[in-house]
Amino acid sequence: MRPLRHRLASSIYATLFGCVATYHFFVLLDSEMPHAIVVRHLVFFVIDAAFAVLVWKWPRWLLVPCGILTVQQIWSHGGHVWNAWHHGQIYAFGTFTLSALIVLMVLLVRETITQRRV
16 A cells, blocks of 8 residues: 555645646637637646546656656746746746646655665
């Protein structure tokens, strides 16, 4: 059985990814959006739903897709966070997103290092 902190992290992140997938799903229901935005939300609905399942199951190889997603999110949200900070503002959504993914990466790297020692 997995340790309590592992199950807790898995549950929290599965819930977060599920909430974000739900957000992207409901945005898809807006019929007046341009096609490119609809496709973007559809892609992230699928990605976030898949990550909700992945972090719930927490496979050993989760570090790889999580690393790819983290880099993509730093690329897409990082500039907005930086610009807001540079202008004395806070881009809360982007800051939370990046912080949550970086913490998840730290947990996954730590687990990977720990497993290799055993």
